[in-house]
Amino acid sequence: MQSTTGRTAPVGWGERIMAAITRDPGSAPHALRNDALLALTGAVIATALALFTDGGSTRPDVLDQGGRPNALGWALLLGAYVPIVWRRRRPMPVLVAVVALVVPYHALDYNHNAPTPAAYIALYTVAVTGRPLRTIATGVVVLGIALSVMLTVSMHQAVELLRISGWIAAVLFFGIDVRFYRQYVSAIVERAERAERTREEEARRRVAEERLRVARDLHDLLAHTITLVGVQTAVAAHVLAADPDRLDRAAVARSLDDIAETCRTARGELRTTLEVLREGQGAGEGRGPLPGLAGLPDLAATARASGAEVELEVRADEVPPAVGAAAYRIVQEALTNAVRHGGRKDLTVRVLLYGGEGALRVEVTDDGVTDDGVGEHGDAPADCGFGLVGMRERARSVGGTLDAGPGENGGFTVSAVFPLPVNRKGEEAR
Incomplete structure (x- = not known):
């Protein structure tokens, strides 16, 4: 709809959010820029979590620093957000890279809350771009690796991981639902375009006959x-x-x-x-x-x-x-x-x-x-x-x-x- 001045009416935030949800990740405009902003935002949130929460760490040297990781921990933590920039182009390699950085971070018993956003973003991207069976298998593998690492740290952290594993399943199934919804919307749009082409062809045929x-x-x-x-x-x-x-x-x-x-x-x-x-x-x-x-x-x-x-x-x-x-x-x-x-x-x-x-x-x-x-x-x-x-x-x-x-x-x-x-x-x- 256009206003009386000839300008396009402004699009609300709700419409923008729905457009982002229904849009194919591979064809989204400014994908690299948006993912870079997402990675930067996630790194800022992780830094805040590492600085202001204890994260369930049991290491004495970490507890003495108020729950903050040391230089190695910061490198592993912030490095886990770097692959997020390419999450749309290579979802599975990005997940592997995030897991490869997060696993040793958790094994060193640093703040366990800080890398959570990176893991959730990578898991969601795999779920929303891959087949459901592969998504479920990937979630099981990631959860198994995380549980194994936590068992080497402490039984308490392993039990805590099992307690919050429902969030991991929720992220995966949310990504699967978004994928199905996109396919549904795409099918509707394709049928509408096909119907429009049919109407145009019928109109051209009638014009030719006339x-x-x-x-x-x-x-x-x-x-x-x-x-x-x-x-x-x-x-x-x-x-x-x-x-x-x-x-x-x-x-x-x-x-x-x-x-x-x-x-x-x-x-x-x-x-x-x-x-x-x-x-x-x-x-x-x-x-x-x-x-x-x-x-x-x-x-x-x-x-x-x-x-x-x-x-x-x-x-x-x-x-x-x-x-x-x-x-x-x-x-x-x-x-x-x-x-x-x-x-x-x-x-x-x-x-x-x-x-x-x-x-x-x-x-x-x-x-x-x-x-x-x-x-x-x-x-x-x-x-x-x-x-x-x-x-x-x-x-x-x-x-x-x-x-x-x-x-x-x-x-x-x-x-x-x-x-x-x-x-x-x-x-x-x-």
Whole structure:
């Protein structure tokens, strides 16, 4: 959370402590510096314990000094805190080094309280970074070594060590609990990151699908509109240039009216597409009614206005909106290709849609000229094949298939099959 001034809100001590507990020791920032401070703090505490407590020592020379160790004792005591600086990098070697310095310190019967912080820190580090079985075995070994040393000093110190051995077990099990807690938090964070990556991938996939859908819609809309406008403009130009003295004003007016109507229809569809993009909604949301089989007569009428003879036959009941939209767009693209690449003034296009046996079948055939392989109608690279690719993608989007190519008797044929859902009675869904 950020304040109104734009600065990051301060982090409390509780949050810092929890972050330190849950953080992986190997990846903690400033680890060496923090461990050096920890070692220094432990040495200061040990010095205070050695100076102001007797520590249970039984040696007369030590008791005469008020419980304080001599020069050798100070060297062993303070030296035990030096390895703590590297406790995160080498937990087990640090524990061995601490034990190697603390054991002779205790054997010489100096203040037994002073080296305790170093031993606890080393044991905790091994517990929090190692496997539980190894941690327990290490604790047993360390306790056994300490007990053996204390037995050589005095029976009283050995019994005292057994009495406080519960603290050693508490330190070890606390380290094990912290390790398990870190693993638990790490697993939660990993699952959250995995879920976030999944959401991001899903969002990218939806964006890609939406871009592909918009590309198909724009291609179908603009290609169809531009083709029809071009044909209708050519008709008007031909009428104007054919016989200027006997100008057929009615034919020119019809051509211009057809151009205006085509532009209005295209403008409406384009506005719908742009509204979806501006609102940032996903596919199928807020798009208004999808085009369907009911719009096929208008497509046929528009193609007829361009000079083609269109025979439309629909023998299918209501189909799911997605299937109807795919069929509509495929028929639209097929009519556009026929008008654009048919190559004949008396072009005839037959459009047949019929349902049965759990499927909707669409067939669009024309008797145009295709032996020159020009453009998209012959799947040549002149138009990069976007029309045929778009039709196949639309068919696959609803689980259908599409075939396109030259017909047996010339011309071009587009054939698509769309599966339809079946209700409980085994009839086609209506």
